[in-house]
Amino acid sequence: MFGLGPTELFIIALIILLIFGAKRLPEIGKGLGGAIREFKKVKKELSSDKQEEQESTSTSETVNKDNTANKIEQKMKDKVLEQVPGVKKVIDAKKKVDKVKDIVK
Numbered sequence: 326m327f328g329l330g331p332t333e334l335f336i337i338a339l340i341i342l343l344i345f346g347a348k349r350l351p352e353i354g355k356g357l358g359g360a361i362r363e364f365k366k367v368k369k370e371l372s373s374d375k376q377e378e379q380e381s382t383s384t385s386e387t388v389n390k391d392n393t394a395n396k397i398e399q400k401m402k403d404k405v406l407e408q409v410p411g412v413k414k415v416i417d418a419k420k421k422v423d424k425v426k427d428i429v430k
Contacts, residue, residue, distance in 0.1 A: 359408035367401045 329337075345353060374393060406413050 353409065356409040360405040363404035363408065364401060367397055367404070371397055 341353075342350065371394075374397075406416065
């Protein structure tokens, strides 16, 4: 699995346990499960879109293909952020920090 042995996986699991605590692990697992489900859903939509694009290929569709890929990527990111607890708060905090940095400059 991704070139990781059992020892590396155990160490990663131990670090996650120490960082989040035992109480939050089920919540995180649920969030990751939902994210994986959404990823598979988007992957399925993308493959169906590719089949439609193969049926008709033109220059204007190539531009639409790039826009569609960007939309799907953004949609997937949003779904993952909704599923994993705490990530959205961190991203919002980062955006606020970036705004403050821009104001200070």
